[in-house]
Amino acid sequence: MNTFSIVFLAALALATATRLWLAGRHVSHVRAHRDRVPDAFAREIDLDSHRKAADYTCARTRFALIDLLVGVAILLALTFGSGLQWLHAVSAAWLGEGIPRGLLLIALVGLLLTLLDLPSDLYRTFVIEQRFGFNKSTPGLFFADLCKSLLVGALLLLPLAALIIWLIRELGDYWWIFGWAVTVAYGIFVQFIAPTVIAPLFNKFSPMEDPELKARVERLLERCGFKVKGLMKMDGSRRSSHGNAYFTGFGNSKRIVFFDTLLQQLSPAEVEAVLAHELGHFKLRHIVKRLLLSSTLSFGFFWVLHFLMEQSWFYSGLGVASPSAAMALILFMLALPPFSFLLQPLGALYSRTHEFEADQYAAQYASARDLVSALIKLYRDNASTLTPDPLHSAFHDSHPPAAARIARLQKA
Numbered sequence: 001m002n003t004f005s006i007v008f009l010a011a012l013a014l015a016t017a018t019r020l021w022l023a024g025r026h027v028s029h030v031r032a033h034r035d036r037v038p039d040a041f042a043r044e045i046d047l048d049s050h051r052k053a054a055d056y057t058c059a060r061t062r063f064a065l066i067d068l069l070v071g072v073a074i075l076l077a078l079t080f081g082s083g084l085q086w087l088h089a090v091s092a093a094w095l096g097e098g099i100p101r102g103l104l105l106i107a108l109v110g111l112l113l114t115l116l117d118l119p120s121d122l123y124r125t126f127v128i129e130q131r132f133g134f135n136k137s138t139p140g141l142f143f144a145d146l147c148k149s150l151l152v153g154a155l156l157l158l159p160l161a162a163l164i165i166w167l168i169r170e171l172g173d174y175w176w177i178f179g180w181a182v183t184v185a186y187g188i189f190v191q192f193i194a195p196t197v198i199a200p201l202f203n204k205f206s207p208m209e210d211p212e213l214k215a216r217v218e219r220l221l222e223r224c225g226f227k228v229k230g231l232m233k234m235d236g237s238r239r240s241s242h243g244n245a246y247f248t249g250f251g252n253s254k255r256i257v258f259f260d261t262l263l264q265q266l267s268p269a270e271v272e273a274v275l276a277h278e279l280g281h282f283k284l285r286h287i288v289k290r291l292l293l294s295s296t297l298s299f300g301f302f303w304v305l306h307f308l309m310e311q312s313w314f315y316s317g318l319g320v321a322s323p324s325a326a327m328a329l330i331l332f333m334l335a336l337p338p339f340s341f342l343l344q345p346l347g348a349l350y351s352r353t354h355e356f357e358a359d360q361y362a363a364q365y366a367s368a369r370d371l372v373s374a375l376i377k378l379y380r381d382n383a384s385t386l387t388p389d390p391l392h393s394a395f396h397d398s399h400p401p402a403a404a405r406i407a408r409l410q411k412a
């Protein structure tokens with residue numbers, strides 16, 4: 001234990017206490033509003049659906065608390081409990097000093113964290129989602145997904161880690177500028193291949209077929225001055241009955257994806273309004289802005305990493321006696337969240353302003369009324385709460401609360 005240990009433990013305690021407090025507030029707020037549908041939704045949402053959303057939200061939030069505490073215990077076991085030191089010993093028993101040993105250490109930590117996370121993933125899918133009627137996955141599909149994501153994760157991350165460790169070894173003091181540039185470029189490359197190479201490993205994508213919908217969508221795209229080849233339907237119903245739509249990729253790989261579950265829930269006019277919202281994200285350059293912001297932040301993170309990895313107190317303060325480039329990367333990833341959690345409400349705020357902007361865009365190019373009715377259906381069918389705790393929502397939510405979004409749309 002040194003001063004850094006105490007600073008880290010204090011940050012971890014503060015971050016954990018804040019999350020516990022917010023979750024506690026959220027559960028009491030949702031429970032207090034459980035027996036009355038807010039006036040603005042009284043016509044469209046019945047009391048049973050409203051109660052189901054409250055129960056679902058409370059079940060998920062309570063479980064997230066347990067998950068949070070388990071995560072803290074794992075973090076403490078890896079650092080102060082010498083878990084990382086032990087994994088270092090395992091990798092050192094197999095391989096001599098060098099890049100392959102560093103990669104083995106990173107792979108072991110990644111595998112261990114995934115396995116430790118498995119019970120809570122299983123519980124979330126096969127107990128909570130099941131109980132509320134959302135789960136459509138099977139144990140077979142669940143484990144196939146797990147194997148695929150481990151493999152894809154290893155294929156994507158290990159080459160980048162190898163390159164960064166190599167830069168650290170070869171370039172001396174300024175490695176972090178190159179490391180940052182390589183990471184940003186690699187991130188853009190992964191975003192580019194994600195819709196066409198990675199996503200199809202997990203889901204089937206097919207062009208939208210409904211002729212009425214297609215004609216509507218083509219008129220909308222023309223009005224917005226938009227060329228997109230990849231307007232796709234995804235078989236989200238394989239895993240869950242939750243519906244969604246998203247925008248992904250850029251250049252030739254850009255795609256607007258609708259879950260089949262969403263297409264079943266919404267009328268063609270409502271799908272058009274949701275699509276206009278997604279187009280808004282693209283037209284208003286939200287994707288590029290987000291990329292610029294995260295690149296700027298990661299420039300700072302790389303500088304901090306380069307500084308920390310030269311300090312022996314950084315390793316010893318986190319229970320590690322064998323400094324190496326790979327260990328520094330792992331410690332940095334593990335120790336960062338308790339410090340960076342203060343950025344979370346700012347990131348959520350930024351994302352919510354983008355949601356409001358995309359809603360305004362949709363109101364301009366499609367119909368605000370159709371977007372409102374689509375949102376209400378989405379909230380009802382996904383059992384999303386209409387009455388979140390305001391502070392919890394401000395801290396965590398990437399989307400504004402339903403009431404705020406709909407109020408603005410009705411003004412538009």
Ligand SMILES: [Zn+2]
Nearest residue numbers: 277281355358
């Ligand atoms: Zn959006």
